[in-house]
Amino acid sequence: MPTNKHASFRYRVLNQCFTNRGHRRWSLEELVREVTQYLQVEFGAGLAVSQRTIQGDINVMRSARPRGFNAPIVCRQGLYFYSDPDFSTEKTPLGREELDLLREAVALLRQLPGMPQLPALEMLLQRIGSNGGLNSLSPAFIQFETNPAVKGLEWLGPLYKAIAEQQVLNVHYQPFTEEALDIILHPYLLKEWRNRWYIFGRTEQDRLWNLGLDRIRNVSIENGIVYKSNDLFDPETWFNDIVGVTKPDNAQVETVEFETSYLPSRYLETRPIHPSQRLLRQEHDRFIFSLRVFLNYELVNELLRLGSDLKVIGPPALVEMVKERRGY
Secondary structure (H helix, E strand, O other): OOHHHHHHHHHHHHHHHHHOHHHOOEEHHHHHHHHHHHHHHHHOOOOOOOHHHHHHHHHHHHOOOOOOOOOOEEEEOOEEEEOOOOOOHHHOOOOHHHHHHHHHHHHHHOOOOOOOOHHHHHHHHHHHHHHOOOOOOOOOOOOOOOOOOOOOHHHHHHHHHHHHOOOOEEEEEOOOOOOOEEEEEEEEEEEEEOOEEEEEEEOOOOOEEEEEHHHEEEEEEOOOOOOOOOOOOOOOOOOOOOOOOOOOOOOOOEEEEEEEOHHHHHHHHHOOOOOOOEEEEEEOOEEEEEEEEOOOHHHHHHHHOOOOOOEEEEOHHHHHHHHHHHOO
């Protein structure tokens, strides 16, 4: 969990301390124990905070908006409390700048089809904005690459909801080259790659699978099976060595070397295939690059996008994969 999310959680716990339990006054040691207890319940054992962290949180809460909450936290005889017994950070109204940020976020989310929260969020924003004299929603000043003709986008909303609510799914799936099958899936992650969406989840055989939404034919909730939390992969690091979405079973990260001509090399310098990409050397009008990735078909597709000037140097398995895709 990123530090800023922990901080947001700590602010809520501190606010709860100062607003609940008869508006009692708290020593710094008591606040440390209270916040640590809630952190461990919410995020797991091993998390703790120091007095210095809590003092820093109090200073942030006292700060003016938008950094803080203008919280009237005072300390008398070593005890902390709200000087205004009716104050709560949850009652703090949104300012114009915060409303503008919220409107811009909604404008960006509009470009992601099927998200179930969007209608409610737009209605909430209109209600808040109406009270503050801000009735219009922001236009989109950024346009993402979208293709409304891509199949499977209608499943984004239901799948997102299933992940959020930890529901087990029965997915009727039609692969490109095989017969249709029904898959029991514990869903964990939605990921986009090249205008296609994929859902990652656990099968009943405890394997991690990803399914293309364009090949899903039906989704239903499987109520008779207990949802299993994700202990198969870390979405924050799983894709570090992957081009695309596929990590081959029992494979190892390999050093890939390839060469191309001047114009494709300029595109590669401004838009690398992978963060590990390096320019190794230049030989006359040829540019030799390297990557550290797993070998998969998404990697082959990215390399073939470089055109006929591409030459794969190694490893041999990738040379063969490219030859096979080129048809010779």
